[in-house]
Amino acid sequence: MKSWPYRQRWLLVLFALLILVTVALTGTLMMPWPALKIPQSVRPSILILDRNGQRLYEIATSDSRQTPLAFEQIPDACWQATIAIEDKRFFLHPGFDPLAIARAAWQNARSGYVVSGASTLTQQLARNTLMSADERYDQSYWRKLREAWLAWRIERQYSKEDILALYLNQVYFGNFATGLEAAAYAYYGKSSRDLDLAECSLLVGLVQNPTLHNPLLDLESAKARQGTVLQQMADHGYITATEADLASRERLQFAAGDDDIEAAHFVSFTERQLGLLLGNERLQQGGLQVITTLDLNWQRQAERIVRRQIRLLAEEEDTPAGRRLENAALLALDPSSGAILSMVGSPDYFDATISGAVNGAVALRQPGSAMKPITYAVALDPTQTLPPLTAASVIADVRTSFLTAEGEPYAPQNYDLRWHGPVSVRTALASSYNMPAVKTLENIGVPALIEQARKQGITSFRADTRYGLALTLGGGEVSLLQLTGAYAAFANGGFRIEPHAILRLEDEAGHVLFDAETSAYQQRRPRVLDERVAHLITDILGDDDARAPSFGRDSVLRLARPAAVKTGTTGDWRDNWTVGYTPDLVAGVWVGNADNAPMIGVSGVSGAGPIWHDFMEMAHREQPVRAFSQPQGLVRTTICVDSGYLPTEWCTRRRSELFIAGTEPIQFDDVYQPFAIDRCADTLAGPQTSSQCLEHRVYRVYRLYPPELQSWAAANGVGQPPGTVSQPAHVAARPSTTNEPVLHLISPDPNNTYTLSPDLPPDLQTIRLAARPAGDWQPETVQFFVDGLLSGTTHVQPHEIWWQLAAGLHQIQAIGADAAGARIKSEIRWITVREG
Numbered sequence: 001m002k003s004w005p006y007r008q009r010w011l012l013v014l015f016a017l018l019i020l021v022t023v024a025l026t027g028t029l030m031m032p033w034p035a036l037k038i039p040q041s042v043r044p045s046i047l048i049l050d051r052n053g054q055r056l057y058e059i060a061t062s063d064s065r066q067t068p069l070a071f072e073q074i075p076d077a078c079w080q081a082t083i084a085i086e087d088k089r090f091f092l093h094p095g096f097d098p099l100a101i102a103r104a105a106w107q108n109a110r111s112g113y114v115v116s117g118a119s120t121l122t123q124q125l126a127r128n129t130l131m132s133a134d135e136r137y138d139q140s141y142w143r144k145l146r147e148a149w150l151a152w153r154i155e156r157q158y159s160k161e162d163i164l165a166l167y168l169n170q171v172y173f174g175n176f177a178t179g180l181e182a183a184a185y186a187y188y189g190k191s192s193r194d195l196d197l198a199e200c201s202l203l204v205g206l207v208q209n210p211t212l213h214n215p216l217l218d219l220e221s222a223k224a225r226q227g228t229v230l231q232q233m234a235d236h237g238y239i240t241a242t243e244a245d246l247a248s249r250e251r252l253q254f255a256a257g258d259d260d261i262e263a264a265h266f267v268s269f270t271e272r273q274l275g276l277l278l279g280n281e282r283l284q285q286g287g288l289q290v291i292t293t294l295d296l297n298w299q300r301q302a303e304r305i306v307r308r309q310i311r312l313l314a315e316e317e318d319t320p321a322g323r324r325l326e327n328a329a330l331l332a333l334d335p336s337s338g339a340i341l342s343m344v345g346s347p348d349y350f351d352a353t354i355s356g357a358v359n360g361a362v363a364l365r366q367p368g369s370a371m372k373p374i375t376y377a378v379a380l381d382p383t384q385t386l387p388p389l390t391a392a393s394v395i396a397d398v399r400t401s402f403l404t405a406e407g408e409p410y411a412p413q414n415y416d417l418r419w420h421g422p423v424s425v426r427t428a429l430a431s432s433y434n435m436p437a438v439k440t441l442e443n444i445g446v447p448a449l450i451e452q453a454r455k456q457g458i459t460s461f462r463a464d465t466r467y468g469l470a471l472t473l474g475g476g477e478v479s480l481l482q483l484t485g486a487y488a489a490f491a492n493g494g495f496r497i498e499p500h501a502i503l504r505l506e507d508e509a510g511h512v513l514f515d516a517e518t519s520a521y522q523q524r525r526p527r528v529l530d531e532r533v534a535h536l537i538t539d540i541l542g543d544d545d546a547r548a549p550s551f552g553r554d555s556v557l558r559l560a561r562p563a564a565v566k567t568g569t570t571g572d573w574r575d576n577w578t579v580g581y582t583p584d585l586v587a588g589v590w591v592g593n594a595d596n597a598p599m600i601g602v603s604g605v606s607g608a609g610p611i612w613h614d615f616m617e618m619a620h621r622e623q624p625v626r627a628f629s630q631p632q633g634l635v636r637t638t639i640c641v642d643s644g645y646l647p648t649e650w651c652t653r654r655r656s657e658l659f660i661a662g663t664e665p666i667q668f669d670d671v672y673q674p675f676a677i678d679r680c681a682d683t684l685a686g687p688q689t690s691s692q693c694l695e696h697r698v699y700r701v702y703r704l705y706p707p708e709l710q711s712w713a714a715a716n717g718v719g720q721p722p723g724t725v726s727q728p729a730h731v732a733a734r735p736s737t738t739n740e741p742v743l744h745l746i747s748p749d750p751n752n753t754y755t756l757s758p759d760l761p762p763d764l765q766t767i768r769l770a771a772r773p774a775g776d777w778q779p780e781t782v783q784f785f786v787d788g789l790l791s792g793t794t795h796v797q798p799h800e801i802w803w804q805l806a807a808g809l810h811q812i813q814a815i816g817a818d819a820a821g822a823r824i825k826s827e828i829r830w831i832t833v834r835e836g
Contacts, residue, residue, distance in 0.1 A: 007099050019648070036153055038129050038166050044287035044508055046176065048267055050296040051339075051503055056262045059176045059286065068169040070160040072192060077200040078180060079164050084232040085204060087121040091160055095122040095151035096740075106708050119147070125167045126150035132474035133285065172284040173203060174210025176271055187215065189255035189352060197243065198250040201233065202226040211275035216254060216345075217362050223248070251595070255352035259720060263299045265345030265359040270501040277505065277514055287508040293339035298619055302330050302342045305614045310591075323351050325591065325599045329360030331480050332587040332619065335488040338497030339516070341585070342615075346594070355594040361480045364460055365477045365575045365590060365829040368474035368568030369415075369432045370483060371453070373490065373537050375472040376437075378444045378452050381533045382663060385444055391426040391536055392644035392657045392665070393434035398712050401752040402442065403611060403805075404468055411749065412438050412473065415569070415603075416550070421712040422642055422671075422705060426657070429537075430546035432567065434473055435744050439514050441472040442755065442834075453478075455528035456486035457496055475740075476571055484579055484588035488562065490537050491581035493631065494529035532660045538564045538628050539658055541580070551605055556613040561625045563616065567605050573598040578608035579832055583626045585619055587612060629749060633661050640669035642703060650674055650701045674701050675721050684721050707830040708751040709807070741777035743816045746770050747800070756836045763804060770800035771826055779816030779824070787811050805833045 020175060048056040071079070083090045089097055097120050101651040119127070127136055130150050135143060154163060173183035183190040183203050195203070205225035206213050215222035230244040239247075261267060270292055274283050306328045313325050345359035399480045401411040412434045414420070419431060428436035441449060449471060450461050461467065461476045468475065485499045505514035540546060541564035544553055549555060557565045557580070563578025573671040574596055577587040591607035592599065600606070636658055640651035645665045647654050650672040665668040676685040677700050680693035702721050705713050713720065747770040769784045769791070782799040787810055792801035799814070810833065814826040 017392055034084070034132065036150070036157055038125070038158075040152070041208060044289045045271065046283075046286050046290065048270060048290045048292060050263075050292055050294045050299075052296070053291070054262075054296045056174075056292065056294065056296065057260075057264075057267045068179070069165060069181055069192065071165040072167060073197050074168060074180065075200055076192065076220055077197040077239075078168065078192065078195060078204060081201045081204040081229050082121070082164065082168065082207075084236050085229045086124075088232075088236060090121055091111060093120060095153075095155035096120055096148040120151060121167050122151040122154050122163055123147050125163060125170060126154055128170055129166075136281065144391050171207050172210060172280055173206050174214050174271065174275070174280070174645040175268055177215065178284060181808050187208075187254055187357070187559060188252075189350065189357075196247075196250075197230075197239065198226075198247040198252060201229040201247060202252065205229045210280055211272050214268070214272060215252070215473070216265075216357050216359050217272055219358065219363070221637055252355075253352035254355050254357035255350050261349075262296060263294055263343065264349040264357070265361065266294055266299070266340065268357075268359065269340075269343060270361065274505070277502070288513075289506045291504040291506075293334075293341060293503050294343070294501070295341050295517045298332065298342045299344070301618050302332070302344050302615055303347075305611055305618070306330055306344050307347045309607075309611045309614075310370075313607060324597065325593065325602055325607070326354045327360055327594045328589065328591045328608070328611060329363075329480050330587065330589050330615060331361045331484045332585060333484055333488055333497070333499055333613065335491035335497065335581060335584075335586045337516075338485065338488065338499045339503070340499055340501050341619075342521060342587075343501075358594055360590055360592075362596065363479035363594075364479055365592065366474040366570045367478050367483055367577055368570045368575060369434070369437070370566050370568030370577045370579055371449075371472050371474055371476075371478075372429055372432065372437045373451050373541065373566055374456065374458075374486065375441050375444070375449050376425060376540075377490075377529060377533050377537055378442045380425075380447050380536055380660070381530050382660060384448065384452075388660070388663055389425050389440065389443075390644065390657070390663050390665075391424065391540060392639045393425045394422045394642065394644045394660070395425065395428055395439055396706075396708050396712075396751065397421060397423045397428065397433050397435045398708060398751050399749055400435060400439070400708075401749055402438070402469055403754045403757065403765070405466060405757055406517075407757070407764065410469060411752075419712060420549070421716060421718075422709055424641065426540050426543065426546045427549065429540050430543050431550035433550075437472045438469045439753070441469050442753070446471055452528075453486065455496060455526075456489045458486050459481045472646065474568055474575075480577075480588050480590045483577070484586055487579050487581055487588065488586045489529050490534045490541075491583065492534075493531040493584050493629075494527050495525045497525065510711040526746075530660075532633050535628065535631055535634065536658060536660070538581075540564075540565055542628070542804070555605060556609040559613065559616055559620070561620060562626075562627045565612065567603070567609060569603045573600065575601065576603055576607045576791065578605070578612040580612060580616070582616070582620065583628055584623060585616065587615055587619075589615075635661050635664055637664045639665060640672065642671040645668045645669045648672060652701075671705065672701055672704050673704050708832070713748050739807075741779075741816075741818070741822060741824045743779065743782070743814060743824045743826045744772050744774060744775035745812065745814050745829055746772050748829065748831050750814065750829045751831070753832045753834065755834045756805060756807060758836045765805045766802040767805060767831075768800055769803050769812060769814070770798060771816065772799065773816060773824075777818065777824075779818050782814055782816045785811075785813050785815065807833050 046059040050056055059165060127147050168180040172178050175186040177183040177186035184190055184195055188199055202222055213222045213225045227248050230248055234241050234244040270290060273602055282417045285604045310325060310328055327346050330342060330344040333340055343361050345357045345361050346354060348356045350356055357642045379385050382388040399419060401409045404410050414434050423433060423436060445465050460478050460480050462481060481499055485497060488497045489495060500516060501515050503512060504512060506512055542562055544558050561582060563582045565578060568577035575590060575592045577590050589608035589611045591602060636656050638647060638654055639645060639657045640647040641653040641655055646668045648669050649668050678685045678689040703718055747768045771782050773779055781793055781795055783793045784801050786803060791803050794801060810831050811829060812829045816824045
C-alpha cells in the first residue's frame, strides 16, 4: 500500500488547485496583476559540422521559417487537430483543466507515482515561455501549481485564438523546426497556409514525440500517430469519419524548402540522435555545436554517383517505359567504430514527386539474397550447428519442395531459373543460389537466423510474425542502416557496432556534452560472431571465381583491392541491394522506388552494384591496399570439388579450400569411381565377362551421385556407367510418338524434401501421388508403391491417391495395368521427409 504522506501531498495540491479554480471562476481576486508578455522564441543557433569542421547546416536565431503566424493564418485543420489531440476542453477551461487535474491527482495518488499529467495547451505555453530551464524540468507539485497559475493569468490577458497561435508558433515539431510555419517547410517544403487535413494531422501528431514519430525516418510510426489524431478529430466533430479515412490514405509528398543544407538526410538523422541524447526540450533550446561523423567530401561524391546511376538506368531504352526507377540510397560506415561516413537517403532531398525527403537509408525494405551470408554464418559456426557446414560442403541444387507451417508446398526457384546440381557452399553463397540457402536455413532453423541477425544489429523482424524458409531470400524487412551495420561484423572480425552520427557535442561555452570516443558507443561492442566464421564469409564473398557462374568474372562487384560483397534482388523487382566491405569501410546501396512500385529488370548487380563499386573506388582512392587479416584457427586443405572430401587419384576437379580447424574432411571422395568395362557388351564388367572383353588396365571413371542428384546428372549429360541409369526422374510427360504404352509419375516432384510439423495432426500431413498415361494407352488400374509396398490403387482418372508422410528417404513408383494384362512401370522418384 502506498504511503499516506504521498497521498496527502497530492490531496494538498488538489486542494490548492481547487482554490485556484474558485478564484478563476468567481473573479474574487480582482487585484491588478502585471501584464504577462509571451516572448517570441529566440534561441541560440545549432551548428552542424562534418568531421573535418565543414558546415552542414545551421539553425540560426533569425531563421525566417520561424515567422510567427496570426490565428487567421493558421489552417483550421491544424488548430482543430491540436485541440482534439492535446486539449479537448481548451475552449471550456480557464487555462488549467480542473477535471483533468482531479483525474490525474486521483490516479497518481492511487499509484504512488506520476502516471498521468494534466497540462493544457495554455499550461504548456506557460512552461515553455515563462519559466526558466531549471524550473521547466522541476517535477515538484509546486511547479505544477505555479504553471497552472501562470496559465490562468495568460487566459485573462489573451484570447483563446491568440493562445492557440502562440502555442503553435512555439511548439517543437522535430527536424529542427520550431513553430508550425517552420515545420511546414521542414517536412513539406511549403508554407503552412497550404497545408491540408492529412498534412496538418501528421504534423500535429509529431508534437507528442518528434524523435519517435519523424516521418522522414519512420513513416509507419508517423502514420500510426496521424491515425490517432484523425480519430480524435472525428470523435469531437471536427471532421467526419469519411474525411478521416480519406486523409489517412492520402499519399503525402515530403520535401524540404530550405536548400541551404548539406547532406540533408544525414542532418535529419543527426537530429534524431540529438533528441535521444539530450531530449527534445534541450534540443529546442539551441546553443549547440555538433561535430558529426560525416565526411562531406565523400558525401558530395556519393550524391553525384547515386544521381548519375539513376539517370543512366532511367534513360535506357530497352523497355517501353524505361526502367521505372526513381530512388536510391547509400550508407557508408567505419566497420571498427560504426561512425556513419556517408548517408544518401534519395537522389534529391528536395524533389517531392519522389518523396525525396524520405530517408531510404532507414526505411524498411525486403533485402532479397543479401540475408544469405547471415544464414551461412550460423551454419558454418561449429559452436551453433553440429555438424557444421564447411565452405566445401556440397548441397544439391535441384528442384525441391518444402512443407510450410500451413501445410502448403513451397518450392523456391533460382534467379536464373536453372538447377546447378551439386554445388559447394562457397559457390552457392558467392553465386547466390536460392535452393542451397533455403536448404541451409531448414537445417539450422528459422529462429537461429533471426537470433543471429538480431545479434548483428537487425532488430526489425517482428515478434508477431511467423517467418518461413523464405526469410533467407529476403522474406523479412530490414533497413539499409541495419543491414550495412550487420555486415560490419563480417568486416571487423565478429563485433557488433552501433551506427552513429555524432562525434562530439558542445554547448555555447565549449563544454563537451558528449564524446563518442568515451561514450557507450565504443563500450557496446560485444562479440556476436566467431572471428573464423566472419573470415570464412569474407573469403567467400570476395571470391571472384566462385561468383563467376552467376555474375561473370571482373564484374562491377570486383574492386581494385580485396573486398567482399553480396547483392540482393526481390522477386518482384521492388528492391535491389549491394552491400560490401573492405577492412576499412563497409557500404550498402539500395535501389527502388519510394512508393514501392516495381522496377523493370533492375537487379542488384545492374542497379545497386555500379553505385557501390564507384563509391568504394572513390573512397579508397588515396588509401593503401589492405588485405583481410586471417585469424588463428583456420587451415587450408585440398579437396575434391564434387564431394567436398579429400581427393582420390580419380578426382579430376580439385581446389584448395579454407576450413575452421577441426572441420576439414578426413574421408576420401566417393563421387569419382572407377569401373572395369565389358568392351564386347558395353556394360559394366561382371563375373561372366570373358578375359577378351575385359579392359584389364584401363578403367573408366564415372561421377556417381546420391539419388537426389541422379536425375540432374542424367539431364545434364554427366556420363554414368552403362546400364545403371534409367529414364531421368524429372523428365516431363510428353506425347508418345508410338503406340508403346507409357506411364508418367507426375506427383510428387523429384527429390522433394518435406518437414513434418509438430503443430499439425499426422493425418493432415499428406502429399498427392499421381500418375498419367501417355498417348492412347489407358490402364484399367494404377497402383502406387512407396518403398516397394502398395499404398493405394485407382481405377479411374485422375489416377491419384494421398499418402500420409512418414520420416525417411522414400522411393515412389506407379504401375499401371490394362485389360490385356500389360503392366507398365513409371519412373522412380525419391523424396525425403524430415522430423519437424
